[in-house]
Amino acid sequence: MPKVVFTHPVTDVDHWLSKNSERIELFAPWGSNVINYAGTAGDNMVALTIEVHDMDLMKTSLASPEADAAKKAHGVLEPIAMFVAPE
Numbered sequence: 001m002p003k004v005v006f007t008h009p010v011t012d013v014d015h016w017l018s019k020n021s022e023r024i025e026l027f028a029p030w031g032s033n034v035i036n037y038a039g040t041a042g043d044n045m046v047a048l049t050i051e052v053h054d055m056d057l058m059k060t061s062l063a064s065p066e067a068d069a070a071k072k073a074h075g076v077l078e079p080i081a082m083f084v085a086p087e
Contacts, residue, residue: 002055004031005083007047011075013038016046019074023048026070030057044077 010016017036024034031050039045052058061067070076 001051001053002087003049003085004052004058005047005049005085006080007045007083008080009044009077010046011044011077013044013046016074016076019070022070022074026061026067027058030054030061 017038020034020036023036027034027050031052031054033049033051035049037047037049039047050058
């Protein structure tokens, strides 16, 4: 199962961290073991890792109106970078 890393800025790190249970629920159909990371530079950069069991469903889900609404509610800003660990 590939591990995917996302990095991006947020409007408020503490607010973003508080939304972890919502992210887990949103990602559950295609991923598990969601881990959040806050940058150490005191800026607004965050990251998360997810073990993805359905890459196609992940891509579809992340392009959905529900994902867009969650990004706004969680304070996610662009750009979002995605990295995939080779299996």
